[in-house]
């Protein structure tokens with residue numbers, strides 16, 4: 001339905017904003033909070049097509065993590081080592097900041113630690129071989145000793161190679177609660193929520209940007225921050241931004257689960273955890289790369305089957321389970337696993353392509369944006 005303006009809307013409610021943020025996911029909301037905190041008198045609008053966001057922020061697995069050994073080794077093959085380590089530090093600090101500023105209870109954070117498990121002997125051996133070297137790099141970068149340690153037992157009854165890598169500095173959080181507390185903070189600060197507006201185009205005007213929504217509404221702002229992650233691609237054709245779908249399944253409650261915490265496997269592409277006496281498992285995108293390079297939120301039967309098989313054969317072998325839900329979120333990737341955080345011109349900024357790390361990176365990248373405005 002076309003939105004026809006009233007005088008009050010034109011002259012008051014939708015008069016030009018000082019700042020508008022396109023995308024009210026974890027990144028957009030945290031950036032809005034930082035900007036409003038820096039300029040309390042500014043009119044800051046948070047624009048989204050969906051009432052509770054519809055991208056990755058409310059659709060991930062709730063991992064507070066900064067990288068397993070095999071993920072870090074994989075990242076070293078794609079990006080320079082110092083860039084990988086810089087990002088890792090931002091993820092580590094970001095998680096601590098989320099817990100520190102919102103409180104563990106409010107975001108459902110539990111410092112369970114994480115385990116990396118291996119289904120292939122060669123992968124375990126490779127990780128074991130590099131473990132000490134990575135620990136030294138992380139000691140120098142993060143100031144913590146022995147982030148990763150090898151555990152020989154398999155107390156969880158999983159069908160895996162004998163040897164898990166434990167990291168006590170990661171944990172599980174509740175993505176619903178995290179999004180809720182951040183939204184509450186944004187709204188308390190007086191950030192103006194403009195939800196339900198699907199932005200179709202962006203154009204530059206004199207010392208301003210104008211966003212046009214599908215219903216014909218035009219929003220003018222002095223400073224526009226594009227923070228809609230994968231969905232920024234149509235607005236930024238020169239940038240390397242590819243959609244990457246992440247699918248997840250969750251079981252119905254299973255009494256007496258043998259583990260509590262978060263688990264990584266297959267270079268970080270497969271992940272699982274317990275939540276509310278259920279098992280949540282997601283990933284496997286690397287096995288179906290072309291198919292998962294999509295904006296379609298509707299999952300696929302092939303990947304669903306892959307996750308079910310992984311659960312049945314590796315995580316809880318021999319134990320019957322029922323699937324309660326299957327959903328997906330859309331992440332943003334590029335050739336390098338590095339976010340785009342930059343000022344484009346006097347009126348336009350970008351904070352996009354979170355490369356599957358936006359939960360952990362949000363606190364630090366939103367500060368980088370506030371420093372740019």
Ligand SMILES: Cc1cc2nc3c(=O)[nH]c(=O)nc-3n(C[C@H](O)[C@H](O)[C@H](O)COP(=O)(O)OP(=O)(O)OC[C@H]3O[C@@H](n4cnc5c(N)ncnc54)[C@H](O)[C@@H]3O)c2cc1C
Nearest residue numbers: 023025027049053054055056057199246329357358359360
């Ligand atoms: C399955 C899965 C597992 C993940 N695991 C982890 C993890 O372990 N650790 C980690 O740190 N991160 C993880 N992530 C990634 C993390 O969730 C994302 O990086 C982060 O949520 C991105 O936040 P964002 O605000 O940039 O984007 P999004 O959450 O995608 O938000 C973008 C917002 O923009 C809105 N929007 C888009 N286009 C328009 C438009 N044209 N007009 C109006 N609104 C628009 C959307 O509705 C959406 O609300 C995972 C993601 C998924 C899907």
